Amino acid sequence: MKLKINKKILAKNEDCAAANRKFLKDKNILCINMISSPGSGKTTTLEKTINMLKGKVNIAVIEGDLQTQLDAERIRATGAQAIQIETKGACHLSAAQVTNAIHTLNIDQIDIIIIENVGNLVCPSDFDLGEEKRVVLVSVPEGDEKCAKYPKAFAKADVLLINKIDLLEHLDFDVNRIKKDALKLKKDLKIFEISAKTGDGFEDWLNWLTKTKK
Amino acid sequence: MKLKINKKILAKNEDCAAANRKFLKDKNILCINMISSPGSGKTTTLEKTINMLKGKVNIAVIEGDLQTQLDAERIRATGAQAIQIETKGACHLSAAQVTNAIHTLNIDQIDIIIIENVGNLVCPSDFDLGEEKRVVLVSVPEGDEKCAKYPKAFAKADVLLINKIDLLEHLDFDVNRIKKDALKLKKDLKIFEISAKTGDGFEDWLNWLTKTKK
Numbered sequence: 001m002k003l004k005i006n007k008k009i010l011a012k013n014e015d016c017a018a019a020n021r022k023f024l025k026d027k028n029i030l031c032i033n034m035i036s037s038p039g040s041g042k043t044t045t046l047e048k049t050i051n052m053l054k055g056k057v058n059i060a061v062i063e064g065d066l067q068t069q070l071d072a073e074r075i076r077a078t079g080a081q082a083i084q085i086e087t088k089g090a091c092h093l094s095a096a097q098v099t100n101a102i103h104t105l106n107i108d109q110i111d112i113i114i115i116e117n118v119g120n121l122v123c124p125s126d127f128d129l130g131e132e133k134r135v136v137l138v139s140v141p142e143g144d145e146k147c148a149k150y151p152k153a154f155a156k157a158d159v160l161l162i163n164k165i166d167l168l169e170h171l172d173f174d175v176n177r178i179k180k181d182a183l184k185l186k187k188d189l190k191i192f193e194i195s196a197k198t199g200d201g202f203e204d205w206l207n208w209l210t211k212t213k214k
Numbered sequence: 215m216k217l218k219i220n221k222k223i224l225a226k227n228e229d230c231a232a233a234n235r236k237f238l239k240d241k242n243i244l245c246i247n248m249i250s251s252p253g254s255g256k257t258t259t260l261e262k263t264i265n266m267l268k269g270k271v272n273i274a275v276i277e278g279d280l281q282t283q284l285d286a287e288r289i290r291a292t293g294a295q296a297i298q299i300e301t302k303g304a305c306h307l308s309a310a311q312v313t314n315a316i317h318t319l320n321i322d323q324i325d326i327i328i329i330e331n332v333g334n335l336v337c338p339s340d341f342d343l344g345e346e347k348r349v350v351l352v353s354v355p356e357g358d359e360k361c362a363k364y365p366k367a368f369a370k371a372d373v374l375l376i377n378k379i380d381l382l383e384h385l386d387f388d389v390n391r392i393k394k395d396a397l398k399l400k401k402d403l404k405i406f407e408i409s410a411k412t413g414d415g416f417e418d419w420l421n422w423l424t425k426t427k428k
Contacts, residue, residue, distance in 0.1 A: 037252045038335050038364065039356025066336065068362045089366070091305065091336040119363065121252050122280065122305040122334050141355035141378065142253025148282045149333065150252065152303070164355065170384055 013127055016095035020102065020130025030112045030213045033131035035153055038119030040139040041163045043071045044196040046114060050078045052199070052206055057213065062101045062115045064093040071116060081105055092124040093117050099130075112213055125152040133212060139164040144174045147181035155185040159192065161205065166195040227341055230309035234316065234344025244326045244427045247345035249367055252333030254353040255377045257285045258410040260328060264292045266413070266420055271427065276315045276329045278307040285330060295319055306338040307331050313344075326427055339366040347426060353378040358388045361395035369399040373406065375419065380409040 024031045036042050043063075050059050060081040063071040072084035083101040085093060098115060105113070115131065117124040136157040138146050141164060147154050154160065160182050162175065175193065182189055190208055194201035238245045250256050257277075264273050274295040277285040286298035297315040299307060312329060319327070329345065331338040350371040352360050355378060361368050368374065374396050376389065389407065396403055404422055408415035 037333070037356075038360060039251060039353075065363055067365065070359060070362060089336075091334075118336065119251070120305075120334055120336050122303075122332065123337065139253075139355065141353065141381070142251075145284060146252060148284060149279055151281065167355070167381070167384060170381060 010126065013095045016099060017128035017130040020095055020099055021132070023102065024113065024130065024132070027107060027110075029107070029110055030133070031129075031131045032112065032114045032133050032135055033117060033124075033129050034114055034135045034137060035117045035121065035124045035157070036119065036137035036139075037121045037142060040119075040137050040142065041196045042116045042119070042137055043074050045137065045161065045163060045194065046075060046116060047078055048196045048199060048202060049114075049206065049209070050075070050080045052202055053210070054079070057210055058109055058111045060105050060110045060113050062093075062098060062105075062113060064097075064116060064118045066090075066118060081110070087118060091118060091120050091122075092127050093129055094127055095129050112209065121146070121150045121153050125150075125156055133158040135159040135161060137161040137163055138178070140167045140171055140173045144178045145181075147178060147185055151185050154182045154189070157186060157189060159190045159205075159208065162191065162193045163196055165193045165200060166198050224340065227309045230313060231342040231344040234309055234313055235346070237316065238327065238344065238346070241321060241324075243321070243324055244347070245343075245345045246326065246328045246347050246349055247331060247338075247343050248328055248349045248351060249331045249335065249338045249371070250333065250351035250353075251335045251356060254333075254351050254356065255410045256330050256333070256351055257288050259351065259375065259377060259408065260289060260330060261292055262410045262413060262416060263328075263420065263423070264289070264294045266416055267424070268293070271424055272323055272325045274319050274324045274327050276307075276312060276319075276327060278311070278330060278332045280304075280332065295324070301332060305332060305334050305336075306341050307343055308341055309343050326423065335360070335364045335367050339364075339370055347372040349373040349375060351375040351377055352392070354381045354385055354387045358392045359395075361392060361399055365399050368396045368403070371400060371403060373404045373419075373422065376405065376407045377410055379407045379414060380412050 061075045063084045072082040075082035192205040275289045277298045286296040289296035406419040
C-alpha cells in the first residue's frame with residue numbers, strides 16, 4: 001500500500017514537472033535544479049555565480065529549506081530575485097511547490113532560474129521539478145567517497161561541482177577518485193572544480209552555464 | 215490519505231523502537247543514535263572513539279547507508295563488531311531494521327551500541343530507533359547556521375558534537391553562534407567540540423559516554 005501511494009505521489013509530481021518544463025521552455029528560460037548535502041556551499045556558489053554574471057545573464061533563485069528565509073535573503077542582497085519555499089519539515093522540493101514559486105517571480109526579466117533544493121543528498125534525487133539540467137554539488141570536506149554511497153544523486157545529474165577546492169591542501173581528498181567514480185555513474189557528466197569563496201574554477205562553470213542557456 | 219499512512223508507519227516504528235529499548239535495557243547496553251549530514255565525520259568519530267576506549271568499553275556499531283559496506287568495513291578494522299544495513303535508497307533507518315541488526319550481533323560482549331544513521335540531517339530525526347540517547351554531529355565546514363535550518367535534528371538530540379575543529383582557523387565559523395542556537399532548541403543539550411582527526415576534545419566526549427553507560 002505504501003508503494004502504491006508513493007507511486008501515485010511520484011506520478012502526480014511528474015505531471016507537474018512536465019508542465020513546469022513546458023512553461024519555462026516556452027519562455028526561453030533555462031531551469032537548473034541544484035542538489036547537495038547541508039553546508040556544501042550551494043548558496044555561496046549561487047551568490048558568486050550571480051555576481052560574476054551580473055549585467056550579462058539575469059538569474060533568479062528558488063530556495064528550498066525546511067524553514068527560515070535566510071538563503072533567499074542572501075540571494076536578494078545580490079540584487080537578484082529570490083523566492084523562499086519553506087517545506088515545513090519535508091525533505092525535498094516538489095514540482096507543485098516550484099510551480100507556485102515560478103508564478104510569483106517577475107518572469108519576463110529572467111534568463112536562468114536556479115532551484116536550490118533542500119540540503120539533502122538523498123530524497124531530492126527522486127523528484128523531478130521540471131528542470132532542464134540538474135547539478136549536484138559536493139564539497140571537499142565531505143570526503144571523496146560520496147559517489148558509492150549516494151549514487152542516484154550523481155547518476156541523475158548533468159553537472160558535478162566540486163566545491164571548496166581552496167581547502168584541498170588541508171584535507172585528504174582525492175579529486176581523481178571522485179571524478180572517476182562519478183563518471184562511472186554518468187559517463188557524460190560535466191565536472192567543474194570550484195571554490196565559491198575564492199572564485200577559482202568559476203570561468204569554466206560560468207561558460208557551461210551561459211552556453212547551455214544560449 | 216498520505217498523512218494517514220505516514221502516521222501508521224510512524225506508529226508501527228514506535229512500537230518496534232520501544233521493543234528495542236526494552237531489550238537493550240534488559241541487557242544493560244547503552245544505545246546511541248548518531249545523526250548528521252553526509253561527510254560530517256561520523257565514521258571517523260566512531261573509529262577514534264572505539265580506539266580510545268579499547269580495553270575499557272566494548273562498542274559495537276550498526277551502520278546505515280543507502281548502499282555499500284564501506285563504513286562497516288572501516289569499523290571492523292578497529293576490531294569492533296559492525297553490522298551494515300543497506301537501506302536500498304531509503305533516507306533513514308527504521309526501528310525494525312535495527313532490531314534485525316541487534317540480533318545479528320554477538321550481544322553478550324557489548325557495552326555500547328552506536329547506530330550511525332544514513333547521512334541526512336532531515337528524515338532520520340523523525341524515526342526513533344529505540345536508542346537511549348541521540349547524538350547530532352555537525353562539522354565546521356558545513357557552516358554555523360545549521361540550527362535554524364534543521365531545528366528538529368537539534369531539538370531531539372541529547373548531545374551535539376561539533377567536529378573538525380582543527381579546520382576552524384581556515385573557515386569562518388562562529389562556535390558561539392551554533393552553541394547559542396542549539397541551546398535555544400534544547401536547553402540541556404551537552405555540547406562537545408572535537409576533531410576526529412587529531413583527537414582534540416575527545417576526553418570530555420568519552421567521559422560523557424562512559425558516565426552515561428555507568
